[in-house]
Amino acid sequence: MKVYNTLTKKVEPFVPNHPNEVKMYTCGPTVYDYAHIGNLRTYIFEDVLEKSLNYLGYSVIRTMNITDVGHLSNDSDDGEDKMLKGALREKKSVYEIAQFYTDAFFEDCQKLNIAKPKYVSKASDHISDYINMIEKLLQDGYAYQANGNVYFDVSKMPHYYELSGKNPDDLKIAVRDDVDHDTYKKNPADFGLWFTNSKFNDQAMKWDSPWGIGYPGWHIECSNIAIHFLGEYLDIHCGGIDNIFPHHSNEIAQSEAYLGHKWCNYWMHGEYLNDETGKMSKSKGEFLTLSLLIQKGYDPLSYRYFCLESHYRKQLAFSYSSLDRAVSSYQSLKNKVKNITVNEDEKIDETLFQTYQQKFKDALNDDLNTANALTVLYEVLKSNMNGKTKRELVKDFDQVLSLSLLESNEIDEDLKQKVLSMIEERKLAKQKKDFEKADEIRNQLKEMGIQIKDTREGTIFEKIN
Numbered sequence: 001m002k003v004y005n006t007l008t009k010k011v012e013p014f015v016p017n018h019p020n021e022v023k024m025y026t027c028g029p030t031v032y033d034y035a036h037i038g039n040l041r042t043y044i045f046e047d048v049l050e051k052s053l054n055y056l057g058y059s060v061i062r063t064m065n066i067t068d069v070g071h072l073s074n075d076s077d078d079g080e081d082k083m084l085k086g087a088l089r090e091k092k093s094v095y096e097i098a099q100f101y102t103d104a105f106f107e108d109c110q111k112l113n114i115a116k117p118k119y120v121s122k123a124s125d126h127i128s129d130y131i132n133m134i135e136k137l138l139q140d141g142y143a144y145q146a147n148g149n150v151y152f153d154v155s156k157m158p159h160y161y162e163l164s165g166k167n168p169d170d171l172k173i174a175v176r177d178d179v180d181h182d183t184y185k186k187n188p189a190d191f192g193l194w195f196t197n198s199k200f201n202d203q204a205m206k207w208d209s210p211w212g213i214g215y216p217g218w219h220i221e222c223s224n225i226a227i228h229f230l231g232e233y234l235d236i237h238c239g240g241i242d243n244i245f246p247h248h249s250n251e252i253a254q255s256e257a258y259l260g261h262k263w264c265n266y267w268m269h270g271e272y273l274n275d276e277t278g279k280m281s282k283s284k285g286e287f288l289t290l291s292l293l294i295q296k297g298y299d300p301l302s303y304r305y306f307c308l309e310s311h312y313r314k315q316l317a318f319s320y321s322s323l324d325r326a327v328s329s330y331q332s333l334k335n336k337v338k339n340i341t342v343n344e345d346e347k348i349d350e351t352l353f354q355t356y357q358q359k360f361k362d363a364l365n366d367d368l369n370t371a372n373a374l375t376v377l378y379e380v381l382k383s384n385m386n387g388k389t390k391r392e393l394v395k396d397f398d399q400v401l402s403l404s405l406l407e408s409n410e411i412d413e414d415l416k417q418k419v420l421s422m423i424e425e426r427k428l429a430k431q432k433k434d435f436e437k438a439d440e441i442r443n444q445l446k447e448m449g450i451q452i453k454d455t456r457e458g459t460i461f462e463k464i465n
């Protein structure tokens with residue numbers, strides 16, 4: 001397999017540290033709000049990468065963090081605690097907020113057929129790991145204390161700007177513009193490892209430490225969670241392109257200073273999803289979540305299809321009209337699969353099966369070219385091979401694509417009538433304020449594989465896989 005490595009800025013052959021085994025780390029969500037579909041694009045890319053590696057014969061051990069310790073709005077020690085902001089907005093404790101949005105995140109992932117990594121761990125569960133790492137960094141002279149906080153001294157790492165390719169002189173100005181109270185830092189790019197004294201004293205989660213009661217910097221969690229579950233050598237580290245600087249640059253600095261050797265060989269980054277105004281973010285425009293798309297009647301898997309149509313390293317422009325085009329392509333693809341006729345006495349044509357399987361592998365081997373992988377699928381469907389071979393190839397490719405190509409979302413007439421009468425029954429229960437009964441009916445429907453949603457136009461339902 002060849003992949004683009006952000007560290008070397010080249011497409012290069014992928015060679016893991018141990019043959020056939022891949023240790024992969026992916027940065028997880030910050031759980032103070034719903035994920036927006038731009039974030040979810042990155043998780044789709046990482047899911048396809050993991051599944052492709054598995055498909056190509058590697059055994060992948062993947063780890064992901066959940067950022068529940070309030071991480072600040074930028075790298076400096078200003079900004080506000082996002083967790084606390086979420087808690088105040090919703091009148092819940094920070095821990096309740098974190099749990100709620102963690103669950104929401106994994107529900108989104110499930111709807112998008114994104115597999116859960118083998119290890120998922122909360123940042124707040126690793127405080128003692130951070131303290132150990134920071135103590136060693138202080139001992140070895142990579143970190144220093146100033147104004148009650150512990151900072152990492154980036155001047156100690158000559159390769160600090162290698163991943164981002166940034167020019168330190170340009171950055172000095174940018175960082176200084178951004179932060180007006182970093183006079184305690186030795187270099188403007190130094191980043192916090194532990195805070196006991198922040199300009200904004202509204203951090204809700206705090207722990208005791210050798211440097212006083214406080215909380216960890218954001219970057220320290222990924223280094224520790226990765227090392228905790230995957231050991232000292234990492235094959236692939238992924239994230240969104242906005243993580244390259246400072247987050248991943250800081251992860252490399254502190255991990256390599258701590259370990260005393262190179263940490264991770266391949267860094268892969270998913271590009272932005274843009275809207276009409278530019279980069280999609282939580283702070284501007286319509287807040288596009290998967291739930292919003294579902295409310296508007298979109299099948300989550302048509303969004304997955306939309307993402308797979310383009311390369312993960314290309315910026316993708318989102319608009320409802322482009323999503324609509326993906327919806328009709330995805331629907332017609334599913335119809336083509338549905339219309340494959342299989343005769344029971346047919347045999348799989350092994351030669352054709354292997355030829356197309358190899359083409360599919362070639363597309364994935366080419367830095368995860370999912371658009372070409374889809375093209376191979378269309379070639380299979382268009383070809384005149386027998387139905388059984390076609391069907392087996394679709395099943396085989398769908399291990400990576402995860403578009404539920406062989407599953408039907410259609411509901412037969414009997415089930416439809418039953419669902420409609422249960423929805424009516426639930427409506428009556430709600431009118432009588434018998435919410436217990438209403439919830440019970442919702443749960444019964446869920447057990448039958450039916451998801452309902454109350455909208456202004458009434459209750460709608462869909463079959464869940």
Ligand SMILES: [Zn+2]
Nearest residue numbers: 027028222247
């Ligand atoms: Zn991270």
